[in-house]
Amino acid sequence: APEAMMDPKGRQLAWFWLRDDRYCDEREMTEYGWAGVFTLPRTLWLREDGTLGMDVVPEMQTLQYGETTDLSRVDPRSCHVRLTRPSSGHTEKTEAPVGFRVHVTEQEYADLFFDASGHLLVLDAAHTVPGRDTGTREEAPLTLAPGEDLTMDLYVDHSVLEIFVNQKQAISRRIYWDGSPAPRIELLPSCHKDPSLHVTAWSMMESNAF
Numbered sequence: 001a002p003e004a005m006m007d008p009k010g011r012q013l014a015w016f017w018l019r020d021d022r023y024c025d026e027r028e029m030t031e032y033g034w035a036g037v038f039t040l041p042r043t044l045w046l047r048e049d050g051t052l053g054m055d056v057v058p059e060m061q062t063l064q065y066g067e068t069t070d071l072s073r074v075d076p077r078s079c080h081v082r083l084t085r086p087s088s089g090h091t092e093k094t095e096a097p098v099g100f101r102v103h104v105t106e107q108e109y110a111d112l113f114f115d116a117s118g119h120l121l122v123l124d125a126a127h128t129v130p131g132r133d134t135g136t137r138e139e140a141p142l143t144l145a146p147g148e149d150l151t152m153d154l155y156v157d158h159s160v161l162e163i164f165v166n167q168k169q170a171i172s173r174r175i176y177w178d179g180s181p182a183p184r185i186e187l188l189p190s191c192h193k194d195p196s197l198h199v200t201a202w203s204m205m206e207s208n209a210f
Helices: 026-032 058-063
Strands: 003-006 012-015 042-046 052-056 064-068 078-085 098-103 109-115 120-127 137-141 150-157 160-165 169-174 184-187 198-204
Touching: 052 150, 052 160, 058 064, 078 098, 078 184, 098 150, 098 160, 109 150, 109 160, 120 160, 120 169, 137 169
Parallel strands: none
Antiparallel strands: 003 012, 012 042, 042 052, 064 198, 078 150, 078 198, 098 109, 098 184, 109 120, 120 137, 150 160, 160 169
């Protein structure tokens, strides 16, 4: 369920409700005492081509610290990871999925990626704990224009994963890992041999310590 408002700057802001499927029965609901959470706040606007533009509000950058190109140096519990590829790096031979793998073991992981050949943004949670997410796979239509660079922004906040691509499309999801360890964030195996990809990452502070 979305909530939207116009702020004093004239921006259209929106929050979306992430369903919480951690609770398998009424006992668990009573134990935790709450369910559900909002996504990061987004700005929405009409793009020049008439489609909907979307992105995380720029104020989120004030929570970022420790910029690095080494994914092992960010806090995987709360971070922002940006993956870019220039349009010159895309050819028919480089249409393998481009994106991230968030995992706690080699067997338990979620993939978030852009499928250029299928024109899709995908969050595939088929290898996460059964019954503790909102479905195994989500897809959203996404096509890049000829000569358009690729920018993928992944936000991780404990159980919440949010992926934005080129201010055009986004998928948000809650995933509970078995035993709730801190996940690791890596590029998909199909990205390892692509020299045109560039990664920048930041850890993120709490917006409210309470």
